[in-house]
Amino acid sequence: MSVVDKQKIVSSVPQTGFFGHPKGLFTLFFTEFWERFSYYGMRAILVFYMYYEVSKGGLGLDEQTALAIMSIYGSLVYMSGVIGGWLADRIFGTSQAVFYGGILIMFGHIVLAIPGNITMFFVSMILIVIGTGLLKPNVSAMVGDIYSEKDDRRDAGFSLFYMGINLGGFLSPLIVGSVMNYSFHLGFGFAAIGMLIGLIIFLVTKKRSLGLAGTYVANPLSPAEKRKVYMVIGGAVVLLGIMLAVTIPAGLLTIESFIALVGLLGFLIPAIYFIVMYRSPKTTEVERSRVLAFIPLFLASVMFWSIQEQGSTILANFADKRTQLEIAGIHLSPAWFQSLNPLFIILLAPVFAWLWVKLGKRQPSIPQKFSLGLLFAGLSFLVILLPAHFGGEHSLVHPMWLVLSYLIVVIGELCLSPVGLSATTKLAPAAFSAQTMSLWFLSNAAAQGLNAQIVKFYQPETEMLYFGVIGGMAILLSIILFIVTPLIQKYMKGVR
Template identity: 25%
Template sequence: MNLKRNEFFDTQVLGHPSGLFVLFFTEMWERFSFYGMRALLVLFLVSALGIGGWDWPRENALALYGTYLALLYLTPIIGGTLADKYLGNRKAIIIGAVVMTLGHASMAIESNPFFLYSGLALLVIGTGFFKPNMTSFISVLYKDFPDKKDGAYTIFYMGVNAGAFLGIMLCGYLGEILGWSWGFGLAGIFMLLGLLQFTFAQPIFGEVGNRPNKEDKTIETDDHTKVEDKLNPFTTIDKILIVLISIMGLTWVINDPLSKIGTVNFLEFGGVDYSGKIIVVTLILFVYLLGSRIVRYSPITRDKMLAVVVFAFFIIFFWASFEQAGGSMSIFAKDYTSRILSGNAAFIFNIVDIIITVVPIAIITYVLFLLFKQTFKKYFLSNLILAFSFVLIWGIVIWKIYNNFNTYSYEITYNTYQISETIDGKEIVKEFPVNSETVVPDNAVLVENTTVILSSNDFVKNDQIDIIDIDKKGANFKYLTPEQATSIDTNIDATIVRKKDNEIQIPATWFLILNSLFIITFAPLFSKWWESKYNPKPANKYAIGLFFLGIGFAFLAYGAAGIPQGAKTASVSIVWLILAYLFHTLGELCVSPVGLSYVSKLVPPRMIAFMFGVWYLALAIGNKTSGKMGSMIDEITANYNISTFFLIFTIVPIIIGFIALSLSPLLKKLMHGVR
């Protein structure tokens, strides 16, 4: 089919086909949903039952988080294969979007474990269909226009970052301010809107993507010519190993959170836990499988594939540290960072927050206006859904701005009672809240406490209110409406003392938007760097990225140096988190965009599906490792301190970065001139 005659290329927006922006907005809403939910997941799991959380230990929450991320990088291998052989890109995208919409809807009923676990499972399955096929769809659409492809992907990935930015900001804000189901629900609403917008705009793509892609039966030889061949087919032993590795690896990944959360341990036999041995054997078998296939190729092809394996090794360590963003770094933002601002600081933050919220949305709205001018009549329903989406976005943003400027801080008093108990020869003082239903024991000591709460209600002195200790640590209290107070047993009676200066509390999820903001800001500069004569060698790019990552954690380790051993809360300056996210993003810009590019350049076509699978497997291992290492936060904090925890993530990436630098000459030789 001649794509030049395709309606996809008939209308132009910003020099590209209008249909590209249909994909842009579809991907934007999907990323909105994914990152919005991801920002809330760990915080929801570790938050107190009284505010709708599950009050999980951090170790359990981060184990589930790591498994969820790992599975997200494994299912695209299956979804991409099904699309190539049976479904076609478009059907796979729609199936994925439908399944993910159901997943988000299920997670909005987060109080029921069945719905939350089902929601996570549906999101993993849906992402497997959606994620690989959106990017490959663009490749197919631009097949005959290679000179336009780089620009198309640039625009597409701006949609990715715009969606991540908005999802984290708005889902995170609603989840933390109004309730978790609001945040999870908003993610589902925009996933549904993205699905409908894409579905009703189908004619703009013509016949492209309706049928499966024809399998490429050629392989690239060492002199870069293509020949019809069937070299290196999978042997029976290869297939047995693939099945065995898949079963053992998936069992270990899923068993990790199950063994912590419940009483299920599939890898425990005779009272002995074999989890560690199983994963070691699985990795050994995988390395053998990979090596046995690579050595069957000609020397030059073999060298190039070895280079990909080395890059995959670096990527494991990078993502194991980088993905602390949604795990241990979110916990650090929630429990250890001073997020309450008052006076001028609160006013300045509100202004900055307005600018970084409104400006990107205004730019994207302008792009939407340009798309409307070209396609509104032909694709009325699709554009109507897009318009409704942005009306909803602007409505939430305006309410968010209003709420921030109309949130007040109040000094309050409340009572607790203390009882002393002797346990193992030690006197332990326990403290309990007091409310209208409380019967204070005769031997208890009544204590009057003072604290500060934030509320958009306009209270006056001596007003009687109900509050809740969010984290059960006596440091973070929230106002409860009368309706909420009647349904929560752990509510505390309080009295308003006075209204203080206007204060705000930065949501813990807010810091996650910095990654997208910094990517949008610095990506053009890095692009210029890669195009200049100073473009680093591939191994050096990874080393630079790992160094940036380590520096980011060094800021956190330094900022947390004053937090004592075993502390569960603290008030560290937000500056350290901001600097950490800045340097982590700089590291991501060195590592993330170049990885898949090297795979496509170095691997012969007959092996590319397998090697992309290896690459995604490396990402899965890195993401699972991030949860595994993050889950050690309590143990390391108790035995040492939280600064030591972040120091580990400082030292390891820097060591791996130096290894990358030392391997640069070898990798250059293995790549045989490919850049």
């Protein structure tokens, strides 16, 4: 898109109206707030719904299978974002992508809200995965559309938007988790209502507040290309249908084999990305060096997110089975612990922003910050070892141990996650800037694909070994990354 076109879009958006920011930020803030409310509310109780007995309103799945499915679900959500971004860029624009995504997410939650069987459960997961892939990356892209590139409010606007994400993530587990013991389906119903509210806000306010933002197609396909793409998509759907019809009855495609396939794709797709970028004639020598420097950072990110994302699987199970939930006459829902991560981010993000500014040129380099992120992630798992060591492997532990674990991993997240976004924009080859950002998010997909393979080793009798090995590996990788920082810095070619 030309600079003139970009300025035309910015000019169409009322530039005041939401805490001194463009009026469109109100629309996008609350659309994302309610989408995250629905997503994190559903996710807070999903693993319990899968492994609770049918008599308690659950599906009665094996615990290890439920934990693996939860990880694969998270992996697919991040993978689908790549497709959602491509569809918006080439076919229907970000605004329509957000709308279509919201519709699919809402219907996915409605399917979950209706008592059903395992088939209905997988239908809902497909709808939510596709819907989130359409909405999540594109609503963020629209935030960038409402500011000019030289607008000093731009970073602050993204900070406000990020606050909306975490507010939704903080409130929803508290609300949805409170009704979990009455009915899982009622909780999923709240998630559906949340997405409906988000859609209503988006539709009612976008015309007056967003102007032309999101209405364009950045790199549209020609009519001939569209026909070709539609034929490929149609053929792929038919082929997939035939494969499912053959492999499922034959017992070739099972939950276990699907989990293994997604886990493989979680690493195969990023590997292809790296090879294509490195070998492309559009990539300069300096950029090739930076691509090589990005690889250890990507792998460190995979290790970090592998631990952080277990907050909704292993630590959720730990909260349900190993934690005292009766404190001072108050019954705690195990789902409430899912609110801790966004709460700590809301409280600590301004502190870290101030710290990096205060340190200035004395702040750690990018690889060193990644090393700190891994260190805190490993420590968050080692903390869980202490109550089991002192009180025994079968005793219930005080909830503050779990709170401490979540706090420590959030410190690591604030060292690594925002720094990773910034580093990606700096290290990306010019011809692959958008795709490199997609690659960064695929580190989370790879991490959760990895988790699907390792959560099966979590048992009450192997609990201390599980947390100890994974936490110890993260700390070891942190030390290695810190040691090789000068070498990585050399390949970064001036980027610090």
